[in-house]
Amino acid sequence: MLEQIMGLPTHVLLVHTAVVLVPLLAAAAACYAVFPVLRPPLRWLSMALAVVAPLSVLLTKLAGDAFFRAMQNFEPPRIGGDMIAQAQEHQLNGSILAWVSAGLGIATLLLVYVTDQARRDVPGGSALPSGAGTGTLIQSRGFITALTVVTLVLVVVSLVYVYLTGDSGARMVWEGTLRD
Numbered sequence: 121m122l123e124q125i126m127g128l129p130t131h132v133l134l135v136h137t138a139v140v141l142v143p144l145l146a147a148a149a150a151c152y153a154v155f156p157v158l159r160p161p162l163r164w165l166s167m168a169l170a171v172v173a174p175l176s177v178l179l180t181k182l183a184g185d186a187f188f189r190a191m192q193n194f195e196p197p198r199i200g201g202d203m204i205a206q207a208q209e210h211q212l213n214g215s216i217l218a219w220v221s222a223g224l225g226i227a228t229l230l231l232v233y234v235t236d237q238a239r240r241d242v243p244g245g246s247a248l249p250s251g252a253g254t255g256t257l258i259q260s261r262g263f264i265t266a267l268t269v270v271t272l273v274l275v276v277v278s279l280v281y282v283y284l285t286g287d288s289g290a291r292m293v294w295e296g297t298l299r300d
Contacts, residue, residue: 130183141173170225213285
């Protein structure tokens, strides 16, 4: 099922969703984390991307693993030699991207939840609690700041792995095909 859709390898079709949705999630999460004024309009978009982007990466990875197995099962195998090492590098980058994008999705959802709760608990809903004993731990400035930093680190790492995964896949496909 994950090997082909309409005669094309599913991985080749799904990869474009991950390449688009993960950077969109990264941009939405970064803007949500850094610019409190943008939080209300970005709330639902950030939450939707936090769920859909990591799922697109997971589906793309699973389809890629199935595609790799299918290429090896041909007689003779359609993948071998140096291309095996390149495919394994690409798979490793894709696996890391799946975990990092899932972490970014979770961090984004948690950041939306925590900042929304903090906003609701403050009279007027415009500021975060500032007193030493105000609110719960997850609504404290320190926790929100730490969560913001974690989210921003995951934004950067996810963008790096989108690049590394895409670059290793593109090199594997096009290095021997296109010549200068």
